[in-house]
Amino acid sequence: MxxxxxxxxxxxxxxxxxxxxxxxxxxxxxxxxxxxxxxxxxxxxxxxxxxxxxxxxxxxxxxxxxxxxxxxxxxxxxxxxxxxxxxxxxxxxxxxxxxxxxxxxxxxxxxxxxxxxxxxxxxxxxxxxxxxxxxxxxxxxxxxxKGHRVARARMQKAKNGEWGGGIRPFGWGVPTGETRKKVDRKTGEEVEAPVLDMNKAVPEEAAAIETGTDMLLAGGSIRGWVKWLADKGYTTTRGNAITHVDARDMLLRPRNAGIAVYKGEEIGTGPWDKLVPEEKFRAVVAILKDPSRKTTPGAQPKWFGSLIFRCGAPGCIETVRVTKTGRLQLPSYRCRLQHGGGRRAQLVDDYIEDLIVERLSRPDAADLLLPGPDDIDVAALQMESEQIRRRLTDLAGAFGAGRIDMPQFTEGSDVARAQLEGVNKQLARAATRDPLVPLVGAPDVRKAWKSMGLQERRTVLRELLDVTLHAPRPGRMPDGTYFDYEAIKTRWKRGTETASP
The missing domain is CATH 3.40.50.1390 (Resolvase, N-terminal catalytic domain)
Structure with missing residues (x-):
């Protein structure tokens, strides 16, 4: 130069x-x-x-x-x-x-x-x-x-279950009574902030996570839980409304089940309070990460049988949805090909719901329940899971020390991960609950049914009953009404009853 x-x-x-x-x-x-x-x-x-x-x-x-x-x-x-x-x-x-x-x-x-x-x-x-x-x-x-030192320190913190800093996770952070000085990011001024114990669960937030977990395991949806959170006045720890993405992320956190994670890998258990049992967490993960699960459902159905009841027109294989038809523009079930008319949505829904409540109120309703996972030893599975993770850690250490080569490390890791996936599936099965459980044996089945959300009721419908809507007969029916109940054909998916009269 x-x-x-x-x-x-x-x-x-x-x-x-x-x-x-x-x-x-x-x-x-x-x-x-x-x-x-x-x-x-x-x-x-x-x-x-x-x-x-x-x-x-x-x-x-x-x-x-x-x-x-x-x-x-x-x-x-x-x-x-x-x-x-x-x-x-x-x-x-x-x-x-x-x-x-x-x-x-x-x-x-x-x-x-x-x-x-x-x-x-x-x-x-x-x-x-x-x-x-x-x-x-x-x-x-x-x-x-510096990067290596920081990474080692963070991994050690994760292994020890120490809080690594950042935004307080929903569910944990109980004030210790002490304070510390910090700089307000908005004003740049030094303020006093409470010191939080990040290993202690916040009772009301922990209960909300447990509710969301149980709702999903009973056939509910993330959207239903988001509405429940909003109705109860819950917000994120920053004070914002909880979105669908926020809620999903909350339920997918391994921390909920006391699992410590570093760089996306589970490395053991942490000392913080568990919000849900591990088997329930595994079941929620299995549900939310199921590839067949529809993640962009669009508008939430507002009718009990929408997109579940099937059209009975000859040759039609469509499900039905609710549209307004006739001179009075009453909500009626029609399929996408416009088969229908006269199938009043509210009357059909009431009829099917009455059928379900009546069947689940019988003394033999317990016969409809699926066999429970009594053969699953949760404690043994959890111990096996921990042993597999320890084996993965040992493999990484042996590779880093040069005792095994890359093909040996890859083969050993693939086998261990496949075994771990099988264990997690068994843990998930142990926590999956039959959606009929809250109804069978309830003192008042109708009251229990009405207390369930629409999505939970729709899950019971999917599990229990096939409903096909045929073209109704015109005119007054023998019972004096104008609604043709015989045009509604049902088939029970569980038990000995197979068809409607």
Whole structure:
């Protein structure tokens, strides 16, 4: 790089670049201190600072885009300045590729680099460029060592079940009575904040997680639980409304069952309070991660038999939905091909619900229940699960120590993971509950039925009964009404009864 002489009377134009990789308080104090030191250096040398570029809370090592750094390079290429001031060379770059790009630009545009801590970096000479490269390599090594130390510390914390920080998870965080000082991210002011015990469950939030888990295991939906949460006044720990995604994530947290996780892998159990038994958690995971589960259901059905009852028109295989038909525009069941008419939705729903309640009120209703998972030893499965995870950890350690090669590690890991998947499926089966359980044996089956949500009732319908709607007969029926109940054909899926009269 050739030196550039500034004509007499013309002041040198300089730019400042400041960066901090982690701004824990959000107040930008680190970059402010760097900027003050850089401005002082410019003042001592009589340079005019025409622009300051700031990348706050962005690591030069991580590979993430540093927007102001890229903007500075573009401006320098356009001739904005001939001097770049940084606090230290490691603030400028910790990437060899980026450094070479910067050296090339400096040489092409006659740019000098000055640092507060390391003095002038003369990129015009081979020795200066060598020095810059050495400093860059040292900075990168420091970043790699720091990353390794941080990763080891985080893994150790996860293994010990320690809280790693961040937003308080819904379900845990009981005030200890102590306080600590923290910087408010919005105002930048120091405030007193309560110290929370992240191993202790918040009773009302724990009960909400348990309710959501039980709702799903009884055939309910995430949407139904979201509505329940809203009706009860629950919000996220940040005070926002709980969305469908929030609710799903809450139920899928291994922490709910006391399981510790690091980088997506289960590594043992934690010391915090469990919100639900492990078998229930496994069952919820199996339900929510079932590939056949419809994740974008659209509008929630408002009628009991919508998209469940089938059309009985000759050759038609469609399910029915509710549309308004006739002169009075009464809600009626029709299929997508418009077969129907006269099949009053409310009357059909009431009739089918009465059939179900009557059947479940009989003394032999218990015969309809599916066999329970009494043959599953949950404790033994949990012990087996822990042994498999320990084997996976041992395999990783043996591979890292060079005692086994990659094919052996891969084969052993694949076998262990397949076994673990089988154990988890058995644990899930142990917690899956027959949706008829809340009704069979209830003192008042109708009252228990009415207390269930629509989605739970629809789940019972799917499990218990096939309903086909045929074309109704016109005119008054023998019972004096105008509704043809004989056009509704039913088939019980459980028990000895197979068809409606």
């Amino acid at each position: 050739k030196s550039v002489k500034t004509p007499a009377g013309q002041r040198t134009r300089a730019v400042i670049y400041v960066r901090i990789s982690q701004d824990r308080t959000g107040a930008g104090l680190g970059v402010d201190r760097q900027r003050e030191d850089c401005e002082a250096l410019a003042a001592r040398n009589g340079w005019d600072v025409v622009e300051a570029y700031v990348d706050n809370d962005v690591s030069a090592y991580s590979g993430k885009l540093r927007k102001d750094y890229r903007r500075m390079l573009a401006d320098l290429d356009d001739g904005t300045a001939t001097v770049v001031i940084v606090w230290h060379t490691d603030r400028l770059t910790r990437s060899i590729v980026e450094l070479e790009e910067y050296i090339e630009l400096s040489d092409r545009r006659g740019i000098a680099t000055h640092t507060v801590q390391a003095g002038t970096i003369d990129l015009a000479t081979p020795s200066g460029r060598m020095t810059a490269r050495i400093l860059g390599a040292v900075a990168r090594q420091e970043s790699e060592h």
